[in-house]
Amino acid sequence: MKPQPIVDARAVHKHFGALHVLKGVDLKVAERELVFVIGPSGSGKSTLLRCLNRLEEPSSGSIVVDGIDMLDPRTDINHARQRIGMVFQSFNLYPHMTALGNVTLALRKVAGKSRAEADRLGRAALERVGLADRADHTPGQLSGGQQQRVAIARSIALEPRVMLFDEPTSALDPELVGSVLEVMRSLRESGMTMVVVSHEMGFARNAADRVVFMDDGLIVEQGPPAAIFETPTQDRTRAFIGQIQRH
Amino acid sequence: MIQTFFNVEIIAASWPIVVAGLLNTVLLSLIVVPLGLFGGLILALLASVRHPAVRWPLMVWVDFFRAFPPLVLLILLFAGLPFAGLDLGGFACVAIAFFLNTGSYYGEIFRAGIESVPAGQVEAGRSTGLSRLQAMRYIVLPQAVRNVLPDLLSNTLEVVKLTSLGSVVAVPELLYQARQAQSLTYNPTPIVVAAVIYFLMLWPLVRLLSRLENRALAGRR
Ligand SMILES: Nc1ncnc2c1ncn2[C@@H]1O[C@H](COP(=O)(O)OP(=O)(O)OP(=O)(O)O)[C@@H](O)[C@H]1O
Ligand SMILES: [Mg+2]
Numbered sequence: 001m002k003p004q005p006i007v008d009a010r011a012v013h014k015h016f017g018a019l020h021v022l023k024g025v026d027l028k029v030a031e032r033e034l035v036f037v038i039g040p041s042g043s044g045k046s047t048l049l050r051c052l053n054r055l056e057e058p059s060s061g062s063i064v065v066d067g068i069d070m071l072d073p074r075t076d077i078n079h080a081r082q083r084i085g086m087v088f089q090s091f092n093l094y095p096h097m098t099a100l101g102n103v104t105l106a107l108r109k110v111a112g113k114s115r116a117e118a119d120r121l122g123r124a125a126l127e128r129v130g131l132a133d134r135a136d137h138t139p140g141q142l143s144g145g146q147q148q149r150v151a152i153a154r155s156i157a158l159e160p161r162v163m164l165f166d167e168p169t170s171a172l173d174p175e176l177v178g179s180v181l182e183v184m185r186s187l188r189e190s191g192m193t194m195v196v197v198s199h200e201m202g203f204a205r206n207a208a209d210r211v212v213f214m215d216d217g218l219i220v221e222q223g224p225p226a227a228i229f230e231t232p233t234q235d236r237t238r239a240f241i242g243q244i245q246r247h
Numbered sequence: 248m249i250q251t252f253f254n255v256e257i258i259a260a261s262w263p264i265v266v267a268g269l270l271n272t273v274l275l276s277l278i279v280v281p282l283g284l285f286g287g288l289i290l291a292l293l294a295s296v297r298h299p300a301v302r303w304p305l306m307v308w309v310d311f312f313r314a315f316p317p318l319v320l321l322i323l324l325f326a327g328l329p330f331a332g333l334d335l336g337g338f339a340c341v342a343i344a345f346f347l348n349t350g351s352y353y354g355e356i357f358r359a360g361i362e363s364v365p366a367g368q369v370e371a372g373r374s375t376g377l378s379r380l381q382a383m384r385y386i387v388l389p390q391a392v393r394n395v396l397p398d399l400l401s402n403t404l405e406v407v408k409l410t411s412l413g414s415v416v417a418v419p420e421l422l423y424q425a426r427q428a429q430s431l432t433y434n435p436t437p438i439v440v441a442a443v444i445y446f447l448m449l450w451p452l453v454r455l456l457s458r459l460e461n462r463a464l465a466g467r468r
Contacts, residue, residue: 055370082376092371096389105385106375151371158375 012061023217039214085155125157145176261428268424287353337416360391
């Protein structure tokens with residue numbers, strides 16, 4: 001028997017008014033798997049990620065994460081979301097708090113840790129992203145790369161079962177991208193299950209277990225990175241891969 | 248001239264009366280400003296519930312009390328409520344009128360502050376499991392208040408000035424007391440003294456406001 005997937009999304013549809021953005025997406029992610037999602041702008045990658053932790057309400061379909069039915073009205077969504085880390089393109093750190101304050105807020109208010117315990121866990125999380133010495137800095141005093149690593153620490157401090165990354169390096173200056181990818185790589189080595197939307201094809205090649213190509217609200221093709229990048233079977237995939245490789 | 252407008256003997260004679268007025272003005276401000284802030288916060292929090300059943304009544308409420316001249320509102324309460332069997336006295340009428348009027352102004356300021364915080368902030372908080380209310384309290388409101396601090400202070404200045412309206416319904420605040428002293432002494436000096444006290448009381452706030460506004464400008468650059 002195959003072990004239960006951490007993420008099991010089936011036939012997910014999402015409409016924004018008249019706009020049909022997700023047209024029946026199925027996505028399973030196994031434990032410790034790193035799934036890389038690529039696709040043209042507007043194809044619904046962010047919307048799919050946001051449906052997985054219900055930041056966006058799917059119009060229909062089913063989403064089960066770590067055995068929890070995310071769309072069941074009886075599910076305590078705030079409790080469920082602790083298990084699903086999310087990292088945003090624009091970091092979204094709380095600017096009025098220190099790095100440590102950012103990391104410990106949910107530990108204290110959601111996970112119910114005491115301040116001392118939250119601080120200890122928060123510092124450990126900052127240590128894991130290489131920013132132990134920046135705990136008392138505010139986001140304004142940190143570089144973009146450091147801010148994004150604090151944002152990752154904010155998620156991993158809650159010990160999630162899966163992490164969602166929505167273009168985590170797209171807002172960074174090129175010389176700062178490496179430090180964030182480094183942290184993501186070490187997360188992967190520690191066995192974290194990850195779904196990553198990104199244009200970092202180099203990272204995809206040597207870190208992803210599977211690449212998913214989305215277009216126009218559907219998963220068009222998926223497979224191991226080498227297969228998708230070198231021998232895509234669908235015309236749309238080929239066109240997209242060709243386009244990004246020219247850049 | 249000096250004898251008429253700044254008569255030292257009259258200052259001395261009317262001083263206790265004027266100081267009693269000053270204390271009442273301070274007391275009134277200390278009641279009315281927190282009340283207005285509290286009312287405004289409630290209005291702004293309600294406004295962040297985007298449900299039409301909340302939104303429309305709220306908009307009518309806020310518009311109504313912002314359009315209604317506060318002096319008219321005050322006199323209406325003071326003269327009208329006794330006919331409804333409610334004789335609250337001047338002080339309570341001022342408190343209620345201010346709660347309605349300045350609460351609506353504070354409410355609009357808080358609302359603008361809340362809307363100035365990017366949606367990504369709430370999303371980040373909620374993705375870590377914070378409830379809607381927790382995200383509002385720990386993430387949005389602190390930033391919202393910081394963003395509109397100059398407007399809050401500016402409105403507070405107006406509110407303190409407006410407490411002089413209390414004189415119309417015989418609340419013995421600074422202006423009322425000064426006018427009492429004036430009619431007792433047949434001399435305008437107490438009014439001049441009251442004016443000087445108002446200025447000395449509000450000037451530090453005005454300076455603070457300027458500094459906040461300059462800082463906000465510098466921050467935007
Ligand atoms: N809140 C919203 N309201 C209305 N339309 C939306 C909303 N969010 C996304 N859309 C639309 O849904 C479509 C898919 O958007 P989405 O952000 O998921 O695409 P994406 O694949 O992440 O694109 P990108 O690579 O540019 O980030 C787009 O046409 C977008 O305009
Ligand atoms: Mg996107």
